[in-house]
Amino acid sequence: MIDIESQYTKVLPSFFQRSDVVEIARDLLGKVLFTYLNGELTGGMIVETEAYCGETDRACHAFGKRTARTEPMYQPGGIAYVYLCYGIHHLFNVVTNKLGAADAVLIRALEPVVGLDIMLKRRQNKNAKLASGPGVLSQALGISTSLNGCSLQGDEIWIASEKEAKLPEIVAGKRIGVEYAGVDAHLPWRFGIKNHPEVSKKMS
């Protein structure tokens, strides 16, 4: 098994609690998301993200209201916001910014790094990519709404940076599936690693 301790350093709350969610969405590219659940370690490099900016962003769940579902988004940055979409898909977000600001970054695609056999077992689908798409990556890493509100400083789910990591080339585009958001639907708040196979081609 890979020696996680020596190759990666866990990303600290100060990274997530910065005020610019768009900047954090860009900075998360190239970092690695890990889960350790039921004795199974899986991890993937983040290659595609989307920023959602609180109560003023028409595409954000917290737009104009505060409900029970979005409560984790209002907590200080560095915890998980996981919700169920279309009744089927568990979508994983990283909460950012300070207490009271409902910002979050949706993780949209990973490049599998650790525990590929476990991901394959969980995915149970030989045709599709292992971790390309927000619902798919959650399935591959075993993420479900039971991790909603969970700290990213614990040992169930966390984000780490590779010590030797090089800065990725970044491309930006419109966010997906938010046509209803009016002018905010056009914001270039989706980010991907340039030419990466797990990132969808159309970035604008």
Place this chain on the structure above:
DNA sequence: TCTAAGATGGGT
């Protein structure tokens, strides 16, 4: 209570 819509994914 009731119901429309949704930050998707997989198949045709």
Place this chain on the structure above:
DNA sequence: CCCATCTTAGAA
């Protein structure tokens, strides 16, 4: 293009 699937939010 089509639709399974079910929680959530807002209306009644």
